[in-house]
Amino acid sequence: MSAPAAVPAAVPGFAAADHPAAGGLLTIDLDALTGNWRRLRDALSPGTECAGVVKANGYGLGAVTVARALSRAGCRTFFVAQLDEGLRLRPTLPRDARLFVLSGPAPGTAAAFAAAGLIPVLNSPEQIAAWADLARARDRALPAAIHVDTGMARLGLTPGEVAALAADGGVPPGLRPVLVMSHFACADEPGHPLTPRQIEAFRAARAAFPGVPGSLANSAGVFLGPEAYHDLARPGVALYGSNPTPGRPNPMADVIRLQGRVLQVRCVDAPGSVGYGASHRVACRSLIATVGIGYADGFPRSASNSAVGYVGETPVPMVGRVSMDLVTFDVSGLPADRMVRAGDLIDLIGPHNPVDDLARRAGTIGYEILTTLGPRYARRHVDRARRGPDRGDGKDSGS
Numbered sequence: 001m002s003a004p005a006a007v008p009a010a011v012p013g014f015a016a017a018d019h020p021a022a023g024g025l026l027t028i029d030l031d032a033l034t035g036n037w038r039r040l041r042d043a044l045s046p047g048t049e050c051a052g053v054v055k056a057n058g059y060g061l062g063a064v065t066v067a068r069a070l071s072r073a074g075c076r077t078f079f080v081a082q083l084d085e086g087l088r089l090r091p092t093l094p095r096d097a098r099l100f101v102l103s104g105p106a107p108g109t110a111a112a113f114a115a116a117g118l119i120p121v122l123n124s125p126e127q128i129a130a131w132a133d134l135a136r137a138r139d140r141a142l143p144a145a146i147h148v149d150t151g152m153a154r155l156g157l158t159p160g161e162v163a164a165l166a167a168d169g170g171v172p173p174g175l176r177p178v179l180v181m182s183h184f185a186c187a188d189e190p191g192h193p194l195t196p197r198q199i200e201a202f203r204a205a206r207a208a209f210p211g212v213p214g215s216l217a218n219s220a221g222v223f224l225g226p227e228a229y230h231d232l233a234r235p236g237v238a239l240y241g242s243n244p245t246p247g248r249p250n251p252m253a254d255v256i257r258l259q260g261r262v263l264q265v266r267c268v269d270a271p272g273s274v275g276y277g278a279s280h281r282v283a284c285r286s287l288i289a290t291v292g293i294g295y296a297d298g299f300p301r302s303a304s305n306s307a308v309g310y311v312g313e314t315p316v317p318m319v320g321r322v323s324m325d326l327v328t329f330d331v332s333g334l335p336a337d338r339m340v341r342a343g344d345l346i347d348l349i350g351p352h353n354p355v356d357d358l359a360r361r362a363g364t365i366g367y368e369i370l371t372t373l374g375p376r377y378a379r380r381h382v383d384r385a386r387r388g389p390d391r392g393d394g395k396d397s398g399s
C-alpha cells in the first residue's frame with residue numbers, strides 16, 4: 001500500500017518508565033481526532049454540517065473526552081446509540097449542542113428523553129406516536145429525527161410506512177422534525193449497487209418531509225461525493241483513525257497507540273511450544289517476550305499466531321495463543337543491542353501496525369478493535385493545543 005500524500009505525525013508513545021505496573025498503555029491523540037473531524041468537515045460541501053458519532057463510549061476512547069474535544073473544534077451535533085449514553089453525555093456538552101439518540105425511545109422512556117433534552121431518532125410508527133403523544137400532553141413542540149429505511153433493514157420507517165405517514169397528513173402535530181435520516185449498508189464497498197439505490201430511495205423519502213434537513217452519510221459516505229451529503233454527515237469510525245475508504249490509502253490520521261509491557265523474556269529450546277494448546281512450535285532456539293495484555297483487555301484472541309508487534313521499526317511476530325492477560329512475541333530477530341527486557345514496551349497498535357492492520361489479522365474490523373479497548377489500560381490523552389505536548393492523564397469513564 002502506498003503512503004498517503006501528507007503523512008501525519010505518529011501518535012507519541014509512553015516511555016518505559018511511565019506507569020511501571022500497567023501491562024498495557026493506551027495513548028489517545030485528541031489533536032489527531034479533531035484533525036480528522038476537520039478533514040471530514042472540509043471534504044463536505046460548504047452547506048453540509050459535520051456531526052460526530054460518539055456511541056459506544058466514543059468508539060472505546062471515552063465519550064465525554066472525545067465529545068469535549070470535538071466540541072472545542074466546532075462540532076455542534078452528536079449521536080449516541082442508547083438513552084443511558086445520552087443521559088451521561090448530555091450534561092457535559094455545551095447548551096447549544098444537539099445530542100441525538102439513534103435507538104429512539106423504548107416504550108415508557110419518552111419522558112426521560114424530553115426531561116434530559118435528548119433528541120430521539122424515531123425509528124417506527126410506534127416511536128413517532130409515543131413522541132407525538134408526549135408533545136400533546138406537554139402542549140409543546142418536541143424536536144425529533146425521523147429515520148427512514150432505504151435498504152439496511154435494521155431500523156427506520158419502511159417505504160410503505162413513509163407513504164402511509166404522508167397520506168395521513170405527515171408527521172403528527174407537536175412532533176417537530178429537525179432531521180430526516182437514513183443509513184448506508186455498503187458505503188465502504190466502492191461500486192456496490194445497493195449504494196446508488198439507497199441514495200435514490202432517500203431522495204424519494206425526503207419528499208414526505210418537506211423542508212426538513214436530511215442526513216445520509218456515515219464515515220465512508222463522506223467519500224462518496226455530494227449526492228450522499230444532504231445537510232448533515234454522521235461520521236464515526238473515521239474520526240478515530242480507521243480507514244473509511246478500504247483498499248485505498250487511509251486519509252485519516254491514527255488516533256491511538258497501544259503499547260504492551262514486556263514482563264519476561266525467555267529462551268525456548270526446540271522442540272518446544274508456546275502457550276495454550278501448544279499452537280506455536282519453535283523450530284529452533286527462540287527468544288520469547290511475554291507481554292501483559294490479553295483478550296480480557298479486548299485484544300482479540302482471533303489474532304493468535306497472526307498479530308505483529310513492533311519494537312521501534314522492527315516487527316516481532318506474535319506467536320502462540322492470546323491468553324486472558326498475556327500475549328507472546330518471538331523477539332529472536334531483534335539485534336542484540338536492541339533486545340527487549342522486562343519493563344520495555346512493544347507496540348501492539350502503532351505507526352507500523354495501525355488499528356485496521358490488527359483488525360485484518362484478527363479477521364474483524366477496526367470498529368470492533370476500538371470499541372472493545374479494555375478498562376485495564378493506563379490511558380493518556382495527547383492534547384497539545386490545550387495542555388502542551390505529551391501531557392494530561394485525563395480520566396474518562398472506561399465503561
Ligand SMILES: *Cc1c(COP(=O)(O)O)cnc(C)c1O
Nearest residue numbers: 053183218219220234235236237
Ligand atoms: C454508527 C452509525 C454511524 C457512524 O458510522 P461510521 O461508519 O462509524 O462512520 C452513523 N449513522 C448511524 C445510524 C450509525 O448507526
